[in-house]
Amino acid sequence: MPEKQLGAWSLDSQLLGANYWDVGWFGLLFTLMIIVFIVFNVKRAKKGDNLFIRRISGLNAIDEAVGRATEMGRPVLMVPGLSDPVNATAVQAINICAHVAKTAAKFSNPIIMCAYSASMFTLAQEVIRDTYQSEGYPERFDPDSVRFISDRQFAFAAGVSGIIHREQTAAAFFLGEFYAESLIFAETANSIGAIQVASSTEATQTPFFIAACDYVLIGDEFYAASAYLTRDPIMVGSLVGQDWSKMTAIAFIAIGCLNASVMQCNIAAQTEEIYETHKSNPKELADALEDAQKLQKNNFSIPRLIKADKPPKDLKIDREKAPEEPGKEAETK
Amino acid sequence: MNDTIWARNPQGDLKMFIGGGLILGIVLFFGVMQTPIQARRPLVWLVTFLSGGFMVAYTYWPKPINFDAKTELPKNGVETVGSFLQQSFGVVSSFVQIIAAFLLGLGIFSLLRIHLMNIARQKKDWVFSVILLVSMLSMIIFGYWDFMIRQGEKAVDFDDPQFWRMPNMVRDFLFDGLLQQMDAAMFSIIAFFILSAAYRAFRARSVEATILLGTALLVILSLMGVVAGAWDDKVAALAGDGKTGSADFIMNFKITEVAGWLKNTFQTPAITGIKFGIGLGTISMALRIWLGLEKGGKA
Amino acid sequence: MKKGGIPKFVIYALLIACCSIPLFFKIPIPNKPSDPSVDFYKTLSALKEGDVVLLGSDWTGSTRGESKGHMKAILRTLMRKNVKFVIWSSADPQSPRAALDVIAEVNAERVANKEEKFQRWTQWVSAGFYPNADVAINAVAQDVRTAFGSRRENDTNGVQQQIFKSPVMQKIKSVTDFDLVIDVTASKTTDFHVQFISAKNVPLMFAVTGVMVPETQVFYNSNQIKGFIGGLKGVFDMEQMMEKGINVKDANGKIAVASDKISGEIAPLPGVSVGQGTKYYPTLHVALLLMIIMIGIGNYEMISARKRQKGNG
Numbered sequence: 001m002p003e004k005q006l007g008a009w010s011l012d013s014q015l016l017g018a019n020y021w022d023v024g025w026f027g028l029l030f031t032l033m034i035i036v037f038i039v040f041n042v043k044r045a046k047k048g049d050n051l052f053i054r055r056i057s058g059l060n061a062i063d064e065a066v067g068r069a070t071e072m073g074r075p076v077l078m079v080p081g082l083s084d085p086v087n088a089t090a091v092q093a094i095n096i097c098a099h100v101a102k103t104a105a106k107f108s109n110p111i112i113m114c115a116y117s118a119s120m121f122t123l124a125q126e127v128i129r130d131t132y133q134s135e136g137y138p139e140r141f142d143p144d145s146v147r148f149i150s151d152r153q154f155a156f157a158a159g160v161s162g163i164i165h166r167e168q169t170a171a172a173f174f175l176g177e178f179y180a181e182s183l184i185f186a187e188t189a190n191s192i193g194a195i196q197v198a199s200s201t202e203a204t205q206t207p208f209f210i211a212a213c214d215y216v217l218i219g220d221e222f223y224a225a226s227a228y229l230t231r232d233p234i235m236v237g238s239l240v241g242q243d244w245s246k247m248t249a250i251a252f253i254a255i256g257c258l259n260a261s262v263m264q265c266n267i268a269a270q271t272e273e274i275y276e277t278h279k280s281n282p283k284e285l286a287d288a289l290e291d292a293q294k295l296q297k298n299n300f301s302i303p304r305l306i307k308a309d310k311p312p313k314d315l316k317i318d319r320e321k322a323p324e325e326p327g328k329e330a331e332t333k
Numbered sequence: 334m335n336d337t338i339w340a341r342n343p344q345g346d347l348k349m350f351i352g353g354g355l356i357l358g359i360v361l362f363f364g365v366m367q368t369p370i371q372a373r374r375p376l377v378w379l380v381t382f383l384s385g386g387f388m389v390a391y392t393y394w395p396k397p398i399n400f401d402a403k404t405e406l407p408k409n410g411v412e413t414v415g416s417f418l419q420q421s422f423g424v425v426s427s428f429v430q431i432i433a434a435f436l437l438g439l440g441i442f443s444l445l446r447i448h449l450m451n452i453a454r455q456k457k458d459w460v461f462s463v464i465l466l467v468s469m470l471s472m473i474i475f476g477y478w479d480f481m482i483r484q485g486e487k488a489v490d491f492d493d494p495q496f497w498r499m500p501n502m503v504r505d506f507l508f509d510g511l512l513q514q515m516d517a518a519m520f521s522i523i524a525f526f527i528l529s530a531a532y533r534a535f536r537a538r539s540v541e542a543t544i545l546l547g548t549a550l551l552v553i554l555s556l557m558g559v560v561a562g563a564w565d566d567k568v569a570a571l572a573g574d575g576k577t578g579s580a581d582f583i584m585n586f587k588i589t590e591v592a593g594w595l596k597n598t599f600q601t602p603a604i605t606g607i608k609f610g611i612g613l614g615t616i617s618m619a620l621r622i623w624l625g626l627e628k629g630g631k632a
Numbered sequence: 633m634k635k636g637g638i639p640k641f642v643i644y645a646l647l648i649a650c651c652s653i654p655l656f657f658k659i660p661i662p663n664k665p666s667d668p669s670v671d672f673y674k675t676l677s678a679l680k681e682g683d684v685v686l687l688g689s690d691w692t693g694s695t696r697g698e699s700k701g702h703m704k705a706i707l708r709t710l711m712r713k714n715v716k717f718v719i720w721s722s723a724d725p726q727s728p729r730a731a732l733d734v735i736a737e738v739n740a741e742r743v744a745n746k747e748e749k750f751q752r753w754t755q756w757v758s759a760g761f762y763p764n765a766d767v768a769i770n771a772v773a774q775d776v777r778t779a780f781g782s783r784r785e786n787d788t789n790g791v792q793q794q795i796f797k798s799p800v801m802q803k804i805k806s807v808t809d810f811d812l813v814i815d816v817t818a819s820k821t822t823d824f825h826v827q828f829i830s831a832k833n834v835p836l837m838f839a840v841t842g843v844m845v846p847e848t849q850v851f852y853n854s855n856q857i858k859g860f861i862g863g864l865k866g867v868f869d870m871e872q873m874m875e876k877g878i879n880v881k882d883a884n885g886k887i888a889v890a891s892d893k894i895s896g897e898i899a900p901l902p903g904v905s906v907g908q909g910t911k912y913y914p915t916l917h918v919a920l921l922l923m924i925i926m927i928g929i930g931n932y933e934m935i936s937a938r939k940r941q942k943g944n945g
């Protein structure tokens with residue numbers, strides 16, 4: 001029953017025959033809008049506009065944590081998450097770690113950075129070495145301070161926990177993608193009394209960090225860190241761009257709520273009518289109610305506006321046959 | 334466009350591909366080494382931009398529907414590009430895997446250097462370094478040996494242990510017998526940490542903490558079949574059979590209803606909000622990397 | 633080590649006792665399956681003989697307490713309903729092995745019950761492991777024939793053939809030809825499945841670990857997935873629904889597994905379905921109880937410490 005599933009509106013586009021989108025134009029438009037917001041704000045910040053960022057206590061704690069480690073003469077541990085291969089999250093995590101390393105370099109405090117994947121290890125080593133060089137202390141950089149532990153999740157967890165215990169780290173930074181091992185790290189570091197700053201881009205692990213760590217960056221505070229720590233116009237501008245996008249999204253949610261409420265009103269009005277007609281047969285009643293709801297959802301304004309237009313499975317477009325390659329039979333399907 | 338370069342199966346001329354790749358790799362290596370230092374950053378950016386550009390084009394370029402590259406010709410320019418991008422995806426994704434494989438070598442080098450140094454200087458706990466190296470080597474040797482045996486005799490069903498030989502058995506012992514069990518053991522340690530963290534952290538220190546504690550308790554109780562069953566029965570008995578408004582209202586206090594309400598009304602939007610923020614952050618980070626605005630280590 | 637009041641050693645010893653003692657007893661526990669579990673079972677029950685399911689195995693030995701139970705329950709259902717399936721993995725190189733071991737176990741069970749073994753190649757195939765979950769899942773969503781194209785398996789005569797020559801894959805030209813996509817996972821593959829496969833309008837379901845339930849609930853609430861089972865409770869829900877059906881009255885006229893989520897009833901699956909979930913659920917119960925008690929003690933200690941402070945001050 002393709003007609004029923006797709007609704008009258010999709011049939012039109014089937015007749016047009018050329019609608020190739022399977023992501024929906026709305027997704028593209030929204031992405032473009034985010035890009036415009038970010039680029040525009042980067043330009044604005046570069047011009048010297050003063051853009052405000054609120055206080056993030058987890059990031060203020062970096063100097064305090066490193067300072068404490070220096071007082072105690074113990075190393076600072078950094079784990080830039082379990083990204084494999086290197087992705088945007090990993091780059092951001094290494095950026096924050098580089099800031100920590102900068103502070104540690106000033107105080108001449110030893111650092112240990114544990115890498116989960118080989119690609120992360122290579123990148124982290126380069127960045128940390130650069131950081132020491134740009135701060136003017138290349139001799140303080142110990143190449144063994146950045147270590148590849150293992151790319152097996154729990155072998156990595158065991159390795160890092162072992163390092164925390166053996167080296168008695170005074171401060172621990174867990175930043176980036178963390179999964180089930182988050183609590184193992186956090187509790188181990190807690191058990192030796194290390195001050196901990198943590199952030200996971202995985203929403204399910206944030207509660208574990210909150211339970212066991214001193215400071216936690218929640219959600220996109222993690223991405224705000226670069227802007228917060230450096231006040232670099234590009235970073236600050238892109239952060240403001242993100243906020244604009246968020247506000248637009250909030251506006252969309254509000255419009256969606258309104259729209260859904262009106263839709264629910266329509267459904268409620270219909271329900272009464274359907275109930276009167278089918279009240280003798282509960283099965284029919286349930287089916288009719290479900291159909292009415294589906295119809296409303298398919299036809300009402302917002303879903304119609306943003307719903308990705310999916311071509312029906314059996315839609316076939318006529319194309320010219322490809323010429324057979326000499327000496328090779330066309331593979332039959 | 335019939336059977337593009339991407340769709341070609343390299344199995345027949347695999348050696349040629351490897352040889353060509355090797356020569357190209359060496360040329361690129363020396364080319365990059367000869368590049369002046371100030372030109373390296375733009376070069377890196379160019380590679381990043383091209384790779385990112387491919388993914389952007391791949392994601393947003395319309396894809397042909399039901400298109401069979403082997404038997405059909407693309408209909409127009411849009412389809413031609415769409416089909417080209419689609420077919421190239423497999424090859425481009427292999428690039429990532431090949432580069433990651435080379436990086437693994439670097440990782441192993443780091444591991445070897447640190448632990449061989451520990452052993453040579455007899456640093457504290459150097460015995461662990463010995464254990465690590467022995468474990469790594471034995472896993473590599475027996476893993477590869479096992480793989481070679483399996484590849485050599487494809488007709489034998491090696492899923493059946495009766496056909497195993499010594500290397501297969503050792504690999505099974507190392508992998509299934511040791512690694513898997515140790516993985517599971519590490520995972521189960523989390524239970525202990527959850528309990529000690531809950532004992533320490535779940536305290537009614539402030540109003541917010543008390544609310545958190547209350548909701549957590551409700552959700553935990555709703556997961557316990559005995560409690561949930563008894564609670565819900567009690568509520569149902571209290572509401573009675575009458576289909577009155579107050580009975581309906583009382584039924585809302587079933588623990589499964591309350592927990593469901595908490596999950597759907599508070600937890601889902603909160604997670605959605607956090608994920609949305611992270612998503613936006615990732616997009617803006619990716620955009621900065623792609624456009625070369627992000628300088629590594631500048632935080 | 634002593635922090636707060638009770639030493640950690642005591643807490644840990646208590647947990648070991650609470651987790652292991654219930655394993656020695658058979659304790660029947662009443663259960664009300666969660667809504668996502670009911671939807672999960674409902675969707676599985678609606679599969680017909682000859683349907684093809686793409687079954688992702690993205691778990692390893694570490695989460696076998698939950699994921700193995702999920703995998704077993706799903707495989708038992710598919711095999712009993714004679715539904716064909718393709719196994720594949722993208723999260724971890726260990727994952728295909730984990731799935732193959734469970735298939736072997738369920739097959740051994742079938743042989744012991746004098747049922748026919750579910751045959752590799754004719755009834756199921758394995759498409760193996762693909763590194764880089766996001767790229768792999770995207771590749772499958774875009775063009776499954778290219779993504780799985782190079783994978784080979786022995787046919788019934790022991791000759792290596794492309795898996796697309798297998799009777800299982802006969803009707804599969806794109807990912808939309810699968811009647812259902814299920815991912816048994818302990819990792820981030822849920823996000824990528826929703827991102828790439830659900831966008832193709834293919835019915836999608838998950839079996840996730842307990843800790844992933846809140847996150848997966850988001851996809852369930854937004855109808856991006858048909859249903860999901862989560863954690864040990866999910867295994868127990870599945871086993872109970874398979875064993876006793878939903879809203880089905882027993883000989884005494886009592887409903888063993890009730891749910892308001894569906895209006896009618898769904899019949900149980902013939903055969904023995906209880907296993908890991910039913911066995912471990914009492915343990916979860918006792919462990920949760922212990923957690924509540926520990927939280928209670930923690931709070932009592934805090935309040936009494938405050939009182940003492942006030943008294944001193």
